[in-house]
Amino acid sequence: MVDFAQFVKMLVDEEYPDVENIRLVMDNLNTHKEKSFYEAFGEGEAEMILSKIEFHYTPKHASWLNAAEIEINVMDIECTDRRIGDMEILTHEVTAWTRRRNDDEKKINWGFTRRKADKKLSKYYV
Template sequence: MRDLVDVHYPEATRIRVVLDNLSTHSPAALYQALPPSEARRILGRLEFHYTPKHASWLNMVEIEIGVLRCQCLDRRIESRDSLVAEVAAWENQRNNSGARINWMFSTQQARIKLAKAYPKSTAKES
């Protein structure tokens, strides 16, 4: 997070970070790893948004990791060098193919399926 704040986005007043719900992905983790003043300085520029719990199928990173696992890591790879080369080749092929996630439901269907993840609206829809 320090790298995001100090190196990649030093001019940004607010940096929005999307994370899953892993216990180390919390503001408290920065206080455990850094002096309090440094953690406070970094957290003052960050805004955390978390993916829905129990909905890993909505997390595009987890989807890609699953594809990597099935297409590339589905067997024993003998050495670290071979692993790095195979993953790099898979990544290049995946990026060059223009692979995309094609959501198969509408926003309305998602709201029904994920009712707990959506806040209740008091406004009437037209």
């Protein structure tokens, strides 16, 4: 719990200090809740951090992780398929790969259609 809260605090304080609202899309893991911030920092600091965060949780029973796993696999094949013993080189390599992938507008051909999602997830709809 503390690791997650500290990571988000770093986003708020160091990475995006001038941003009013940071939207986080994540799974429903129990550490990804507001309670983590109160346990890690206390009420005042937790509320300051949480005032800048907007949580968006993925469905509990959807396969959203597949997209992330596919992208990580492509990165491993195209970029990190070897031992890289230096953090600076690793950072440079992954940054260059990410830029190239984004510039080429690479996409995942996702076969899970809305119709399939509606059928599979309909019992979870309110």
